Amino acid sequence: MLKIAIMGAGRMGSLIRSTAETMRDAAGEAVFDVAFQVGRDLSDLDSAPAVDVLVDFSHASCLEAAVAYARRSGAALVCGTTGLTAAQMGSLRALGAHAAVLHSGNYSIGIAALRHLVGQAARELPGFDVEIVECHHNKKVDAPSGTAKLLLDTVLSEKNAASAATCAPTDAAVGGYRPVYGREGMCGARDEREVGVHALRGGTVAGVHTVSFFGTDEELSLTHRATSRQIFVDGALAATLKLAGREPGFYTFDEIMFA
Structure with a gap:
């Protein structure tokens, strides 16, 4: 039985x-032993017992x-918290x-497949314009979503790698592909090196992500639609089982689930 602790007492x-x-x-035996759960009172961690894995879906x-507890106790850390700054990601790394550390903006197997596609x-589709649209419930506090950022990173990585391999040295001043978060006013014609990212908020939507590729006279759109948070929970717990016992390191969801 794997002893775990949960950080975050909200819906997730x-x-x-x-x-x-x-x-x-x-x-028929229990898979997990939930030793404790931490909500708003972070001081509870000061005297918390050691566990195998801390699962963090808080804020x-x-x-x-969470990092201090993992460092002090030696627990592995599965982190699904989004909206982290570059400095916070550096702290995780x-x-x-x-300790063994896994961070992902999305723990859905379907999203992992979407990212590959x-x-x-x-x-x-090197000459196609790319736009990313994500939609979530009206209680979500960060935008764009962590999943949209994962998809954006994938697009930028592929586009910039292809650009670097094909452009002449004199083209370096043009710069790489870059995100544009929404558009307003007289923003001018779309630059061929921008990737649009747009966030919709409303109702109880669990999560919809669409990446569209627009070419001349044709369009390709790839969409993942979540109908409940259960898919993220199932993926996170599956990753928790696989991360336990791993050597220290910073892992991606793909590395844990598919390597």
Whole structure:
């Protein structure tokens, strides 16, 4: 049985706990032992017992406490918190020198497949304009979503790699592909090196992500639609099982689930 702790007592944290507590293996034995759950009172971590894995789906403001606990206790860390700054991501990477760390903006297997397909399309449609649209419920506090950022990183990586391989040295001043977050006013014609990113908010939408490729007289759109948060919970707990016992390091979702 894997001993875990959960950081975050909101909708995701609560669903992770209820799912973990009901999971059974082929012999009917409990898969997880949830040692404790931390909500708003981060001081609870000061005297918390050691666990195998800390599962963090809380808030960016709680990351420092999660990293400190993992460093102090030796627990592996599965982090699904979005809206992290570059400095906070650096803190997670640094923790990888002491513990196994996994961070992902999305724990859905379908999103992982979407990212692979988006990378392929970006390579094979070099002259196409790319736009990313994400839609979430009206309670989501960060924009664009962590998943949209993952998809954007995939597009930029593929586009800039292709550009670097084909452009002449004198083209370097043109610069690489870059994101444009929404458009307003007299913004001028679309630059061929921009990737549009747009966030919609409303209702109870669990998450919809669409990456569109616009060419001359044709369009390709790839969409993933989540109908509940359960898919993210299932992916996170599957990754938790696979991360436990790993050597210290900073891992991606692909590395843990598919390598």
